[in-house]
Every structure is written in C-alpha cells, then in structure tokens.
Amino acid sequence: MIGIAEVARYAGVSTATVSRALSGNGHVSPATKLKVETAARELGYVVSSTASSLASGRMKNIGVVVPFLNRWFFTSVVEGAQRALLRNGYDLTLYNLTGDGIERQSVFEHFLLRQRVDAVIAVSLELTEDEIFRLHALGKPLVGVGGLIEGVRTLAIDDIAVARLATEHLLGLGHTRIAHIGGSQHYDLDFHLPTNRRFGYEAALTAAGIPLDPELDEDADFTIQGGYHAAKQLLGRPHGRPTAIFAASDEMAIGSILAARDLGLSVPRDVSIVGIDDHELAEFFGLSTIAQFPQGQGEKAVEILLDQLHPGQHDQVELNTPLPVKLIVRSSTARPGE
Amino acid sequence: MIGIAEVARYAGVSTATVSRALSGNGHVSPATKLKVETAARELGYVVSSTASSLASGRMKNIGVVVPFLNRWFFTSVVEGAQRALLRNGYDLTLYNLTGDGIERQSVFEHFLLRQRVDAVIAVSLELTEDEIFRLHALGKPLVGVGGLIEGVRTLAIDDIAVARLATEHLLGLGHTRIAHIGGSQHYDLDFHLPTNRRFGYEAALTAAGIPLDPELDEDADFTIQGGYHAAKQLLGRPHGRPTAIFAASDEMAIGSILAARDLGLSVPRDVSIVGIDDHELAEFFGLSTIAQFPQGQGEKAVEILLDQLHPGQHDQVELNTPLPVKLIVRSSTARPGE
C-alpha cells in the first residue's frame, strides 16, 4: 500500500501539501498541485478513506435506509441518490429493514451510530422519536423521502392533492361511480400514505357533490396481485359496478386493468382506471397516472444533505419547491360508456 | 462522543481490555467482559468504525456492484447479501453502474480502491482483466454472482442446463414447434447469459431430433415490454405459429402471456409458455418456470467472502454445490391443442 508520504517524497513536497492538493482544501499553487497529482497518478496512490475519515471526521458516505428493496419506488429513490452521491464523491451504504424489528434495532444500534455515515436518508420510513433523537445527537443530518417524519426535513409529494387530482381527472371525464383501491390499515405503518390518498379521493368526490359509498372502497396491499384481487371484487358485482377506479398506486392500477380484462371488461370503455406513480410498466399498460419522480427525489435528498454538510458550496437547493407531479393521460381513462 | 478511554475508566480496566472484550478478539475473563459490556452499554459507547478500521485494517464493509437496480434479479441478490451481512456485523456499500462508462471507471478508480471495502460482490457484471487485477492486487476477495468471471469464483446457475430443462418440459408435453425469446447480441454484454440459454434451448431440440427453425427465434431485451413485442411477432404470423414459447426470463414470459391474451389466444390451450427465474409475479400469472433463488445467491456470496476473510470461523461453505434450480409447473404450460 502506497501512502501519502511516498507521494510527498516523489513530488518533493510535504504530506500536508499532498493532502491539500488532492482534497482541494486549502490553497496550493497550480504548479505544485499539478506535480502532486502527477506523482499520485504515477504511483497509483489512493487515499485511505479510513485514515482520512479518522483525521477529518468526514466519512464521505451516507446511509440510505429502506423498508424494502423489491419495489419500484424504493429502488428508484436509491438509484437517484446513488447517482447524485457518486457525482460528489460519496459512497452509499444501504440498510434494508426488510424483516423483523430485530434487524431494525440492529441497524440503529450498531450500524448507523458507528460513525460510518455523515448523514442519513430514510425512505418511506417512520422513525421513532428515539431514533431521530439519536441521529440528531450525533449531529447527523437526516432527510426523509416519501413521507413526513416528525421534526425532520422531508421530501414527499402532497398525497392528498395528488389523489384528489387523480379523482378529479375521472370526475372531469364525467364519472360519478368512482371506486377507490387503497391501502389497508395494516399498510398504514409508514406515514398514513394510504390514508392521505383516501382523503384526497374523498375530498374530490365531496367537492363534486357526490356522496361517499363505502361499497366502492377496497383495501389492497399496493401490489399488482392485491390490486387485481380488489378490482375483481369491485367489478364483479352484479349491481352498481363502478365506471372508474382510482388506485392509490400504479401497481394496484395495473392489477385492476388485468382484473377488468379477465372479467371481459374493456378498459377504458367499460371501466376507466387511474393510478399514482408512473411506474415503469405504466406506459406499457397505457395507464393514466399521476407521475411522481422518485429518482429526482433521491437526488434532491442528497443535494439537501450535501448542502447541510458543506454549507454554501453547492448551488442553493430550492428547499421549498413542492415536489413535481404530473398527470399523464394515457389510454386507461375515458368518458364513461352509455 | 464517548470513547474507549471513558469506558475503560468506568469499568476500571485498560483500553486494550475494552477492545478485546467488545470485539471478541483475544481472551478476557468472563467477569471483566461483563463489566466492560455493562460499562459500554451504560455510557452508550459505540466503536468508531473509522478508528477501528484504521488500526485493524478491517472495514467490516463489503461492496456490491450491480449494473441496474430496477430489476428483480439484482435487487433480490442485494437483499440476500444485505441480510447475510447484517447478521455478521457488516455493512453493504452499493455501487450502481447504471449509465455511462464514466461512472464505472469512477467506481473503480475512486471508490472500490479507496480501502473502503474488505471484499467485493459483482452481480452480473463482466469485469475487465484490469479491474480484476487491481482488486486482487489490493488483496480484496471478489466473488461474482449471476455469471462467470474469468479467474474469479462465481455463483451462477448453469444457464445451458436450465434452458435445456425448460425446453424439455415443453418437449415432454408433446410440443415440437417451440419458439425461443432470448437476448439480443446487445444484451450479451454480461456473460453470454442469453447466448447460453439459447444453446440450452437448441441442445434440447437437437437431442429430440427437431430441426432448428430460425423463424422461431426472436430477440428481446429481458423486459415485459420486450417479451410482449417479441411474442406478438411469433404468435401473430398466419402460418406455422409455434405451440409453445420458451422465454429466457420470466419478465419476457409474462410479456408473452399478455401478448397471447391480446391476440385472443388462450394460454396454455393455444400456446404454452415457460420462463426462467420464478419472478415475484410468476405465480400471479400462473407462469411455469425454472426457479433460481437470487436471494440465496446473495447470501451465499457473502458466506464465501466471509469465509475467505476469516478462514475457519464459519460453518464451512459448500463451495462446490451447484446452485439450486427447480422446475415449477403452473398453469401456463400444457399439452399442445389439436
């Protein structure tokens, strides 16, 4: 292992100068800087991140905590975060909390607190007060993505507004019997996201003067399978079949499309279906949806954190811009048939 | 930040003893060990991983490099690896090589080599000789998952055998016009996986005395969309429609099922379809497939690496057990219709 001393000797300068030249902290004349860089390259020198971290207190590493990995939203956020971090010379350490609470406790007790990360991104994860307290106590910036965390800067779309917009899209087309497929209480662990989307749906109906019909509300688990099952129940009933379905996620909306097909119903002629996400399969299924941009959310989370870690070094992140969403109308929604 | 010194003082021992007691390296009397553990807990002490790494040379961190994240196979491997690492007190640093080659170079130049990881898992990634050489030069164990890497211990199913098995399943049911949807040359970047699966398909047909028909071979990109498009071409032709399709991945097989439905063909009555993977949606679509177990592959990769890092400390990993695969027959395959 070739160290900073060799580089210094080779370049004919001190180790301090090598450190400064390579890290960009502190002033070094352009000439020496070049000399050092050349020396480092020729010797194949790479800083020891542990030594560097120990001396500087900076890890150049941020922790990303997700509840699952096998979901489009989460992996997209991680991809976005990864890309932004790579650009800035940071590593991404991934903590996947799938499974029992023991894993979760372990992550907090022994990993995050082990001074391995400069900051933490919590994706769709409700942290306990204690967990937040401990992170704050360590001076670790923390940002949430995908749901509100008490007392923590969070990046999340306005679930109520988005659900309302989706429902209004259906109302605007002339639908009045609009069903909702949303999350069950069980799924409400993180952030009341299902609850908020239901609120948006109900608000839109109420504003349009349409009474809520509990018969038109089915629970599902945010998967294609779950959406399929729920839609079957809604669309299979002999009387009062809805003419439109608002599913709280694209996965469930896709399941609904498949359910409609299996029942011999045509989308959108017999039933219109709208989702939320703009999932990678949404276009393939012609699904009308409200796009959110999870990769962008991951990138933005990183920018916010880096801004906190190095104030003023980055383009000022617009902290208060609401997250973008976009209604994308494809072929799964139309005016109700006669 | 409370350090090892405080714990030592609090427990009335030396820092050396604290280190030994907490890390399990070296002998400490049960009594002192208990004292130290109590002290550490009461003071809320957590080792500084950077200091520990610098002093010991161990990072307790392994790097996982993937070409994408938004694919079921990759996230499954990562999940499995993560779980196994967590159990062993290791962190997982994720490198996603999506995008241009610059990212890739950057990962190798500035990240992996920065002494951040003890070992590397490369998932479905063909490494260059130079990349392998550099990792070996650093003494970093390396294991590949999902494809052979020259000169590197690799975990991969036998693609030829698996493809052959899938094809034989169709042959055994009595099919003779069996189409293949596989990867294009373009996708062949990593490991000739598509090529190997094609070989297996061809071998099965040849062994059964069935001549290969280039008309029955379509390229796709391993996505649902790609499989859909390819299957449409195969199933839409007026003459010589295949009675069965072997798709080289479940995503493409699912796309094929959807294509058949859209053409008004019934699966499996009009066309049988088999895939490879046992994707999370396979059961939902009733897809017959050859299961591989990516989570298990990720776990096993970790076990192999830990075994190399701490020889003899773990249950001996069976290095030479072939990776398990399993034919799962569901409702997408049947005898050909009349």
Added chain:
DNA sequence: GTGAAAGCGCTAACAC
C-alpha cells in the same frame, strides 16, 4: 488475563 504504548495514514492547526 491484563496493561502500556506504539502505531494505523491522514488532516488541520500553527508556524513560517
């Protein structure tokens, strides 16, 4: 079984 002390390789004052 336990303690003393010498590093691990770098960064950041502080001097010049």
Added chain:
DNA sequence: GTGTTAGCGCTTTCAC
C-alpha cells in the same frame, strides 16, 4: 503557499 507536527480513536504486539 508550504512545512512541521500533534492528534483522530482505536487495535495489537509485547511485557508482565
């Protein structure tokens, strides 16, 4: 702008 040097907080010989 550059060099000197004292740590950063542990681990690990080497004594005892």
